[in-house]
Amino acid sequence: MPTLILVWLVAINLWTMRCFRHDKHAAIQGRRRTPESELLGLALLGGSPGAFAARRLYRHKTRKEPFSTQLSVIAAIQIGAGVGLFFAW
DSSP: OHHHHHHHHHHHHHHHHHHHHHHHHHHHHTOOOOOHHHHHHHIIIIIHHHHHHHHHHHTOSSSOTTHHHHHHHHHHHHHHHHHHHHHHO
């Protein structure tokens, strides 16, 4: 089970980074964008580290509000849940 979780986290974070990169290129080229709800949904599914990495790497959505706050809240909840699960285990 831990291996499956690790595989999921790697995959969802790589996919999240890819989606941020795609959205950045779409923004530059004036094409159809990825909805913010989809980017936040990927973060909620475990891709928040990838989302933060992509924001920094691609300089994308770094000052966008309320997106930044929502992403931070998702990450804080995930960290809290992780700490809670660690101590419960």
